[in-house]
Amino acid sequence: MNAKSIITQATSYTxxxxxxxxxxxxxxxxxxxxxxxxxxxxxxxxxxxxxFLISQEEEQAFRYTRDLIMKSLLPxxxxxxxxxxxxxxxxxxxxxxxxxxxxxxVALLGPETSLAVDYKQKQAIHQQIIQTTNALQKPPEYxxxxxxxxxxxxxxxxxxxxxxxxxxxTLGYEQMLRVxxxxxxxxxxxxxxxIEQIVGKKIADxxxxxxxxxxxxxxxYLFEDHMTTESIRQEG
Numbered sequence: 001m002n003a004k005s006i007i008t009q010a011t012s013y014t015x016x017x018x019x020x021x022x023x024x025x026x027x028x029x030x031x032x033x034x035x036x037x038x039x040x041x042x043x044x045x046x047x048x049x050x051x052f053l054i055s056q057e058e059e060q061a062f063r064y065t066r067d068l069i070m071k072s073l074l075p076x077x078x079x080x081x082x083x084x085x086x087x088x089x090x091x092x093x094x095x096x097x098x099x100x101x102x103x104x105x106v107a108l109l110g111p112e113t114s115l116a117v118d119y120k121q122k123q124a125i126h127q128q129i130i131q132t133t134n135a136l137q138k139p140p141e142y143x144x145x146x147x148x149x150x151x152x153x154x155x156x157x158x159x160x161x162x163x164x165x166x167x168x169x170t171l172g173y174e175q176m177l178r179v180x181x182x183x184x185x186x187x188x189x190x191x192x193x194x195i196e197q198i199v200g201k202k203i204a205d206x207x208x209x210x211x212x213x214x215x216x217x218x219x220x221y222l223f224e225d226h227m228t229t230e231s232i233r234q235e236g
Contacts, residue, residue, distance in 0.1 A: 006085050007031045013080050014040055014105075021073050023047060026103075034148045038087065038107040039220070041152075046101040054098055060179050063096070067175070070094055070105075081107060093218045095182070095207035104207045104220055106154075119147060121198045128193040129155055129219070135192070136185055137162050148220075153199070155219040161212060169212055182208060189219060201225055 010031050019025030027044030046054075053062040074092050081087040091108040122145060130139050141159025148154050168177045186206050189195070196202055201223040210217040 001085065003033055006033065010038070010040075010081070010085065013084075014077065017073060017076060018042070018045070021069050032148045032152060034146065034154075035109070036146060037109055037148065037154060038081070039148055039152065039154070040105040040107075041222075042103040042105070044101050045096075045103055059098065060175065062098075063179055064175055066096065074105075077105075078107070091211060091214070091216065093209035093211070095209045095220075097205045097207065100205060102205060106209075106218060106220070108156075108218075117146065124198050125153075125155070125195060128195055128198070129157070129189075132185075132188045132193055133157065133160050135188060136181070137165070151201075151204075151223045151225075153221040153223070155221075157217045157219070159215055160217060161210075161215045165212075174212065178210070181210070189221075195221060199223065 011029050014031070015025050015029050018029075022045075024047045025045070026042040028042075030041040030043070032039040032041065050062055050065070053059075053065075078089045078092075081089055087107065088110040089107045090110040093106040093108070094104060096103040125145060126143050129143060129145075133140055137160045139160075140157040143155065143157050145153060145155040165177060165181075168174070185208050189208070190203055190206055202225075203221055204224040205222040207220040207222070208217070
């Protein structure tokens with residue numbers, strides 16, 4: 001099955017699934033494929049009730065509600081990708097850009113995430129991410145990254161969770177930890193790194209999520225304009 005057919009089928013299925021589960025689907029679903037992952041980018045995805053929660057500064061309630069629905073939705077999406085599109089999903093991530101009513105759902109594909117190809121600014125970007133991660137948690141035991149397309153950079157980390165965070169999770173405060181980390185880490189990744197200068201583009205959106213059970217996490221930078229071919233030239 002070619003990429004165009006995969007995108008068409010996945011877009012149709014995902015849009016209907018989101019509409020059925022949330023009562024309102026996104027204005028658009030853009031699907032981006034690469035050998036390591038599939039990214040579903042959702043635009044204008046928010047219900048009237050969710051708008052009210054955010055207006056009342058009830059972000060934790062908003063995220064809690066979405067998490068409940070996503071946990072019931074993802075097994076169906078995994079089954080579709082596996083049986084209809086022959087994709088082996090080994091992990092899921094998702095995050096929401098509340099200021100744009102946007103979001104991403106990411107299916108990480110198996111068997112391993114060690115297949116990324118080097119690109120021109122990879123080492124410089126990794127240095128920035130390691131420094132920022134260390135300021136909030138601890139340096140990742142493993143980091144890799146790859147361009148999904150000319151606007152979307154994916155960063156994978158393993159081994160960043162500190163003992164205090166693990167204790168919060170054990171005590172049942174995972175949701176509060178997620179909301180707090182989401183705000184803090186996005187602020188650091190957007191304001192205290194030189195990512196924009198390194199790639200030569202402005203950040204349009206930023207998504208972060210964690211799998212605390214595996215101690216894995218992902219970052220997606222979405223940039224405003226198309227990068228030039230040379231700026232993301234793959235090496236080797």
